[in-house]
Amino acid sequence: MPISTYVPRDTLRTEFSAALSEMYRVEVPLYGDLVELVDEINGGVVKKEGDHLGEWQSADRLNVERHGAIRLGTPHELHTISRLFALLGMYPVGYYDLSTSGVPVHSTAFRPLSPSALAINPFRVFTSLLRPELILDTRLREECLAILSKRNIFHPHLLPLIAKAENQGGLGRSDAAELVEYALETFRWHERSLVCRETYSRMRKAHPLLADIAGFRGPHINHLTPRVLDIDAAQKSMEGRGIPPKDIIEGPPNRLCPILLRQTSFKALTEPILFAEGSGGEMGSHRARFGEIESRGAALTPKGHELYLSLLAKVPVVPGETNEAHQLKLAVAFEAFPDTWAEIRTQKLAYFRYFTRPTSSTMFGGIVSQADAESRPTPETLEELIVSGKVGFEPIVYEDFLPASAAGIFQSNLDQRGPETETTESSREVFERALGGKVADYWELYEAMEEASLVEVAKAFGMRC
Structure with missing residues (x-):
């Protein structure tokens, strides 16, 4: 068959993400309610803001914007899932060691890489791998490894x-x-546990995530995440819709210039399960699956990321604190982070896409008239082109995750924090060996996007890059 007749990877990714969303709505009806709420909020924001949202917050992406999360048990599972995702045009980006927050896994995000693929469908899956060396109970660790070695999470035809x-x-x-x-089938929920109640209880006591990973036939998708344009409105509206939200919105505060990632979720459901033979057909319950929403902002440079982390550290989450109180303290702390795109760009705190533009168009610095543009000297530098109105810029959307917020979502839905541990061998090396390849550096990807846009601008004006 000619290669031209093969289904494009971007199309496969779109079809898979749509099918996964439909399956999850059936399995977790509350997720469908959450998507309806998000659609209503997005529709209201788009109607109110219109063109002021800009291309980078385009409503066209919102209807397909989803990210999911799964938890795997063995290197073989990770390697195989990476082969599947590659066929969907999704590749590992970023390394996240969640053990520093007491979660016994490390993770990456499988996602599209190129701006064109992201524009078609930005679906991503946050994929975690169990770190068995962090199971301190030797007997339990061996039991878990034995269970995981015998299961096959993939359909025989896949x-x-x-x-x-x-x-x-x-x-x-x-x-x-x-x-x-x-x-x-790999992502489908199976209510029958692989283990008896006693083993499940020991797993859960060691860490709830261990029971979720090793106690079941497959890695069932544990959440999907639509993208919302006003996450604060969503947080307030969830309770009134019978969708119990987690206490705190994770990430930076609400800003004029949104940065990185803000996320919240409804609390994990308590779902009935049937324990394995030997338990007398005994029923039990399990909490792992939930619905999450996210609001994405600009991708920060290492300098911007460092400033973000330093400000976030000043506002620890206080048990029992309301979201309103926490957000107010965050807003005060983040007054030290510039909140205009011009300042953020000048201080090199975020990545931007540059483009040529009509001289009368609106940019993040205002409107430049045709007469004003013609009265100025011929621009020779990028800054002069921006001032003259011939070049515009817009933030590059952050497509990845934050270790702190990823761990926070995990912990808030598991109600338990495990021991913080370190290992002598680089955990990233262990992860990449299981993966069968390197994890891409997301800063390098954003920098390449910015540089490619600068090359196009330079060509348009006959400048040297």
């Missing part, structure tokens, strides 16, 4: 399809449809 796609460079329409169908 691996041959993955191999076929890898060998021939893609899949035709019929095979592509089967790939999506069989891939969904």
Whole structure:
């Protein structure tokens, strides 16, 4: 079959994410309620703000913006899932060691890399791998490894399809449809536990995440996340819609110039499970799956990220504190972070995309008239081009995650904090060895996006890069 007849990876990713969303709505009806709430809020913001949202907050992306999360148990599972995601145009970006926050996993985000692929569908999956060396109970660690070594989280028809796609460079329409169908089985909820009540209880006592990873047939998707344009309004509205929110919105405060990532969720559901044979068909319950919403801002440079972390550290979350009180303290602390795009750009705190523009267009610095533009000397530098109105700039959307907020969402939905530990071997090296390749540096990706836009501007004006 000619390569041109294969289903594009961006199309496969879109079809898979849509199918996953539909499946999760059936499994967790409250998630469907959350999506409806988000759609209402986004519709109101778009109607009110209109063109002022800018291309980087385009409503076109909101209808497909989802991220999911799964937790894997073995290096083989991680390596295989990476092969599947590659067929969907999703690659590992960023390394997150959540053990520093007491969660016995390390993670990466599988996502599209190029601006064009992100524009088509930015779906990403935050994927965690168990770190068994952090299970201090030796007997329990060996039991968990034995259980994980025997299970197969992939549909028997999925691996041959993955191999076929890898060998021939893609899949035709019929095979592509089967790939999506069989891939969904890995993410589906199975209420029957692999272990008896006693083993489940010991797993949960060691860490709830251990029971979630090793106690079941597969890594069931534990949450999906639509993107909302006003997360503060969503947080306030959730309770009134019968969607119990977590106490605090994670991340930076509400700002004129949004940065990085803000997120909240409804609390994990208590779901019935059936313990394995030997428990007499005994029923139990499990808490792991929830619905999350996110609000994305600009991608920060290492300098901006360092400033962000230093300010965030000044406002620890106080048990029992309301979200309103916490956000107020955050807002005060973040007065030290510039809140105009011009200042943020000048201080090199975030990454931007540069583009040529009509001289009468609006930019983040205002409107430059045709007469004013023509009266000025011919610009020779980027800054002169911006001042003259011939070049505009807009923030590059942050497509990744924060270790602190990722761990915070995990902890708030598990009601337990594990021991903070360190290992002598680089945990990133261990993760990448299991993955079978390197994890991309998201700062390098954002810098490349910014640089590519500068090259295009330079070409347009005959400048040297």
